[in-house]
Amino acid sequence: MADALRPQMTRATASIVRRVQDAVPEHAAADGTRRHRLFIAAARAAAQVFLDGAARRPEHAQQVDEIFRGLGYAQGRREGSRESMDAAMHAAMQCSWRYLADFAVDHDLSSAALRELADALFDFLAHLHRLLGEGFDLAQDARGRDPGAARVRLFRLLRGTADRSAPGHAHRLDERELRDLAELARWPLPAxxxxxxxxxxxxxxxxxxxxxxxxxxxxxxxxxxxxxxxxxxxxxxxxxxxxxxxxxxxxxxxxxxxxxxxxxxxxxxxxxxxxxxxxxxxxxxxxxxxxxxxHAESSLRRHLCQQVLRPLLAEPANSRAILSETLLAWAETRESARALATRLGVHPQTVRYRWKRINELLGDSLRDPDVVLQMTLVLKASVPLWTKGDQSDFDLARVN
Incomplete structure (x- = not known):
């Protein structure tokens, strides 16, 4: 049966690799890429050794052991997960068994021979799985002693930290992990x-x-x-x-x-x-x-802008620009028309005309301290964007 299977080995191994990569996205690779060719070569070498073993010709077993130990090592070095590696092996085991079982039925293999084939296949795949694990553990151990890798992990840990004063925040810095990584990275932990x-x-x-x-x-x-x-x-x-x-x-x-x-x-x-x-x-x-x-949350700024400045957003572009500039100057200083005119470089009568139009647009809102505070913040955040030509606030106002 081993000899009968050999001619079909190329097609079978390609099918097994495709099944693994479909089942486990972390191991996906386009056909013809180096990663895909590596998986194909590993699967063919493993199939060859399995068939050689069944025929009592295990000449290449040591080479396959090194290939699979190397695959596990590469998974550990790239910080892939052990779970995805285990899932890939499970998918390979399922696909291999289905292929061999169908082949055995087509060739009228006896139930006793089928059991013997199943035992041999599962023992062999379990051996390959152990080799993957050995390589993965070796890589994890090497990464643990590598200051460069520790620094990468340390930076990732620090980037994920949050202000610990924030109540109920989901992420908390593991201080023990921080100290251990800092020591491995040889980074003198500063205050x-x-x-x-x-x-x-x-x-x-x-x-x-x-x-x-x-x-x-x-x-x-x-x-x-x-x-x-x-x-x-x-x-x-x-x-x-x-x-x-x-x-x-x-x-x-x-x-x-x-x-x-x-x-x-x-x-x-x-x-x-x-x-x-x-x-x-x-x-x-x-x-x-x-x-x-x-500007920490752009959608929230945009929402508040629509809420408190909607009449201003509907003005023609030139009017909107000068009115928003005047309103912001007033909100920040609460100065007189004469003082605002000096600040803006215009005639006091011009400021009074603008202020009359602002009152027509915003009315009682200008007498509500909370709304004025919101206007001040929104204008401080938005006017520079408008000056640079950002139209998103006005486009949204037209849609709504």
Whole structure:
């Protein structure tokens, strides 16, 4: 029977690999890719050894053992899950057995021979499964001793942290895991850190290696976690050594607030690109905390804008621009028409005319302190966007 199966081995192994990749998305790979070819080669080698063993010719068993141990090792090194590896092996076992059972029935194999075939197949697949596990465990152990891998995991842990003062927040920093990873990563755990987002248009800035820095590169920006006492000279060094980077930096925070601080810095770079924050070389998040807060949830800003400024949004573009500028100046200062005129660079009578139109549009809302506060916040967040040409608020007003 082993000899009869050999001519069909190519088609059978391709079917088994396809079944595994359909069943377990983590192992999916397009036909012809290196990953797909690797799986096909492993399946064919395993089938060859199984058939050789059935025919008492196990010449290539050691090679297959190394292949499957290597597959498990690769899964562990790429931080894949053991569960997906187990699921892949289960799918391979089901597909292999169905194929062999159908073949046995077509060739009138006796029930005793079929039981013997089943025992041999399941023993062999269990052996391959153990090899995958051995390789996976070896990779996990190696990763645990690798400072570079530990730093990647440490950065991921810190990015996922939330302000522990937030009541009922689902994510909490595991302090024991933090200490263990910091030790493995050889990162001296600081009392306070400063988060940095370094934006660049072309090549990423050269950052000198330092055991005190945690670094994660992304397209268009690099994230850095730096001990608070070291961040000022580090920023100066980056500005001197690179051409045209833009650095957003947080205020000093505790380690458990690192994830929030990194989000502030990334948002600051986004707001510079949107024209909300001036494009200075170094952006201090502390100086723009209100804008960072107001733009933390764009859909909520848009909703509040529709709610408190709807009559203003319906004005023609030129009228809307000058009225919103005047309303914001009044909301921020509550000054007289003459003082507002000086601030805006127009004649006091112009301010009075604008204010008359604002009253016609917003009426009693201007005498409600809560609504005025909401208007102030929405205008501070929205006027810079409107000035840069963002039309989304007005488009939404027309739809609604």
């Amino acid at each position: 306070r850190v400063v988060a940095l987002a370094i934006g660049h248009d072309h090549d990423a800035p050269a950052i000198p290696p330092s055991p005190n820095l945690l670094i994660q590169a992304h397209p268009g920006h690099v994230l850095v976690v730096c001990p608070a006492e070291m961040h000022a000279p580090f920023v100066q060094q980056i500005m001197r050594s690179s051409s045209g980077p833009r650095i957003a930096r947080s205020w000093p925070v505790t380690v458990v607030e690192t994830g929030a601080a990194l989000r502030w810095c990334q948002r600051a770079l986004d707001l510079v690109r949107a024209g909300v924050i001036p494009p200075t070389p170094v952006i201090d998040c502390a100086e723009h905390a209100t804008q960072l807060w107001l």
